[in-house]
Amino acid sequence: MAGHSRRSVIAGVAVAGATALVAGCSGGGEDPPAAQPLAGGGPGQNTAPGRRVVIGFSAPAADHGWLAAITNNARRQARALPDVEFKMVASGANAGAQRAALSTLIAERPDVIVVLPHDGKELNAFGVEAMRAGVPVVNLDRAFPDPAAFRLQIKGDNYGMGVAAARHIISRLRTRKVEQPVIAEIAGLDFLELTQERSRGFRDTLAAAGMSVANRRAAAFTADSGQREAAHLLQALPHLHAVWNHDDDQGVGVLAAVEAAKRGEFFMVGGAGSRQAMQTIQAGGTVLEATVTYSPSMASSAILLARLIAQDRGLADLAEFEVPRQLVLAAETVTRDNADDYLHFGF
Template identity: 50%
Template sequence: MPYKRTVSLVAALTLGVTLTACTGNTPEPQGGGNQSGGVKVANDEPGKKVVIGFSAPAADHGWMAAITDAAKKEAGKYSDVELRVVEGTNDPNLQISQVETFINDKVDAIVLLPFDGAALTPVALKAMKAGITVINVDRQFDSPFAARSTVLGDNYGMGVSAGTYVCERLKDKPGSVVAEIAGIDSLPLTQDRSKGFAQALAGCGLKVGNRVAAEFTVESGERAAANLLQAAPKIDALWNHDDDQGVGVTAAIKNSGRSEFFMVGGAGSANVMREIKADNGPHKATVIYPSTQGADGIRLARLAVQNKSLGDLVEVEIPRQVQLYAPVVTKDNVDRYLPTAFES
């Protein structure tokens, strides 16, 4: 998407939100189930009891821990939801066994963030054939028949958002040096983020001059950043794909004594947002990859089992797929996003 077109789209969306907020029929926030969504709607009224099984990978990463925590909190808002959470695991065979148990227990729905989407597809298909509503989160199954609905982040959109922000900051500085610290290069999500970033930069005549890959960990982030800083004597902007590995990236920057560039984070951790708000470090923005996906999966599972629709849609069924937006968080809007941020 060309740079000017991207900026115009963002401006139009912002204007739309502003106009919506000013209309007289915007409902006022109320108490009750739908707190994180802003207002209480008819769908939040208690209905048929829904037993939901929840399974996700091990919480060995701040974002992943937040996924499960948000799902638990969301289920706790509804008196008609019973949530059964199994221990997070990075073993596909153990996760398959967990889903088999849910099937044998005849739960009403399963919200599943698979460690490996392909490996979990057959058991998800089995659950669907047994009449259990499956909501797929973040990592997609191989078959469209394995889930009633899928909740996704937008990895390509993260790159576009980060690149657009960098273009806005450097639009009067042609020839600026842009660097990138990616995650695990073999993963499609990393490839999508880098592709979106490169294409957004191309729209304003910039490109990535220095790039290294890390492993979504603090240690790998520090190591990759140290190598990058040594190889690049001058940088104007740096995008780091992941705020967890960004803890290490920030440490390496501090150790280097470098301060000539600004940094854009990725995923949306609370510690990075606090730094953005304080304006006392290299981070001037971060791009959100929502850790609310599991919570959204809980809501969709409840609505699907109770034969309800999404309150703000005319359609009488829940969507087949929901892809969440990747907004840029800056000092100007950080207070809006801090409440749902995860801790690195």
């Protein structure tokens, strides 16, 4: 998908764009009935000021570039909305501490809570508690497994990231006419469901093309862990054709390990779409030639949609009265050819 289409998706979530039309089907060659006005109203309705609302927010500490962008995007978006009061609570060092802070927030009765949990399964009970107390929850990124724990769930397409990375690798290997490719994978934290989904999408897509992963290492979304695991992987595989690294922050360490080992016979696909990774792709000179997106712009969308939920409004460009229950962002492939289109979304 081109960068311009991504802008269209985000603009739709941010409630800009033309009014949608409902097209009817008819038989017998008759003209279709005229489109009826939508419940959502005309374009621009969502940007009109509404009643003042309080949006509570919690996300893990910004020890990673992507997490820092999540919090910064949420805060910046809230500040741009004159009818929103942004109330951020400390997430603590783990799921238990975040759960305690969020329970206190429930007692303060904000209009809606946006939360990126330390762990979706461990914080699921909070979501259920808040929803039962009449406080809608927007669950961001790390999913609550129980549908009763959230009003809206927004996340990236983790399985789709694996699919996109594998498709790029398959295409490049076929172009090079590599018959028995040696493919490696450097994942993130293995206990997270999102990591498992990324690996599954990667594995499934390779298998459909008759390919497989020769060696897989799990890092921890940090540059240090990426360098360590990449060094082990390079020692285990004296020759490689392609590597998928799940996360561009840990990719900084991966590239350092590649340089230290003086390896360059393979190409690499990154993950998440950091600005630094995109600029590295543009500059050339390293094994990194593409990255697949997992944009922190989802935090901005979470605030925009939380506001509409609290104000009992829907999306102006949709026929339905209410904001949808789920939003999954597309995983898109960024290369040297289209990096300029995506730099704006890099963290």
